[in-house]
Amino acid sequence: MFPINLDLTRLSVALVGNGQATLNRLRQFDGDGAKYVxxxxxxxxxELAKQAGDRLQxxxxxxxxxxxxxxxxxxxxxxxxxxELASTAKAVGTIANVEDVKQYCDFSSPARIERGDLxxxxxxxxxxxxxxxxxxxxxxxxxxxRWSERLNILAAEREKWxxxxxxxKQLLEKTDDFIDRRGWLP
Numbered sequence: 001m002f003p004i005n006l007d008l009t010r011l012s013v014a015l016v017g018n019g020q021a022t023l024n025r026l027r028q029f030d031g032d033g034a035k036y037v038x039x040x041x042x043x044x045x046x047e048l049a050k051q052a053g054d055r056l057q058x059x060x061x062x063x064x065x066x067x068x069x070x071x072x073x074x075x076x077x078x079x080x081x082x083x084e085l086a087s088t089a090k091a092v093g094t095i096a097n098v099e100d101v102k103q104y105c106d107f108s109s110p111a112r113i114e115r116g117d118l119x120x121x122x123x124x125x126x127x128x129x130x131x132x133x134x135x136x137x138x139x140x141x142x143x144x145x146r147w148s149e150r151l152n153i154l155a156a157e158r159e160k161w162x163x164x165x166x167x168x169k170q171l172l173e174k175t176d177d178f179i180d181r182r183g184w185l186p
Contacts, residue, residue, distance in 0.1 A: 001107070001108065001123065001125050003110070003121065003123065005119065006071065008029060008032055008033070008034035008035070008036075008037075009033050009034065009035050010035075011036065011070035011071055012036040012037075012038070012068060012069045012070045012071075013029060013034055013036060013037045013038070013069060013070070013071055013072070013073065014038055014040060014061055014065060014066060014068075014069035014071070014072040014073070014094070015029070015037055015038070015039045015040070015072075015073050015075070016039075016040045016041070016060065016061060016072065016073065016074045016075065016077060016082075016085060017039075017041060017048075017073075017074065017075030017076045017077055018041050018042065018043045018044050018045065018048070018076055018077060019045050019048070019075075019076040020045065020047075020048075020076075021075045021076045021099065022039070022041065022044075022048055022075045022076055023045065023047050023048040023051055025073055025075060026039060026048065026051050026052060027051065030051070037055055038055055038057060038061075038065070038069070039052040039055050039056045039057065040057050040059060040060055040061045040065065041056060041057070041058060042058060042059060042060060042077075044056065044058070060077075060081060060085065061085065063088050063091070063092055066085065066088050066089050066092055066094050067092040067093070067094065069094050070094065070095075071094065071095050071096070071097075071107075072085070072089050072094050072095070072096040072097070073096075073097050073099070073109075074086065074096060074097065074098045074099065074104075075099045076099070079101065082098045082101065082104065083098070083101075083104055085098075086098050086104035086105075089106075090106075095107055097109065100126075100129065102126040102127075105126060108123060108125065108126040110122055110123035110132060111123070111129070111132040111133045111135070111136035112136065113136055113139055113140050113143055115143055115144075115145060115146075115147035115148040115151070116147070116148030116149075116151055116152065117148070117151055117152075117155075118143070118147050118148060118150075118151045120139060120143060122135045122136050122139070150182075150184060154175065154178060154179070157174075157178055158171060158174075158175065161174050
């Protein structure tokens with residue numbers, strides 16, 4: 001697996017599912033500012049229908065729908081249907097994830113910790129999402145909310161250094177010195 005962060009404010013997302021896990025993912029997308037999400041659900045729970053609003057399509061996506069999406073998440077539907085959707089996605093060039101069924105996944109979603117713009121992710125390459133979640137919770141205790149402000153402070157300093165002509169090597173050295181003088185990391 002190759003780790004990347006996707007900007008869901010720029011990519012179209014097809015979210016396929018019916019239940020609580022689909023609702024949780026939709027809430028995550030909405031919280032991340034995803035702009036182009038279409039929810040496909042044959043039998044959505046009421047909360048999912050409400051959260052999706054006019055983004056809800058009460059059917060499973062066809063090949064044209066899948067082709068129109070940059071990325072597709074398939075969450076809590078019958079495995080046979082999920083496999084068919086993943087196969088169609090592969091055929092049209094849309095990357096897909098069938099949650100917790102690694103053989104049908106082009107990517108996996110890591111557990112993540114966010115402190116403002118600081119994001120730390122943990123992945124087990126789909127082998128144990130629970131372990132990734134436990135590790136995430138342990139890291140969350142160390143990376144408390146102060147890290148959001150720390151990043152902002154460091155970013156402002158970095159911009160000053162760049163404006164004063166610092167090259168990449170100097171930026172690295174100045175960043176390390178700044179962090180070390182404040183004792184932010186062991």
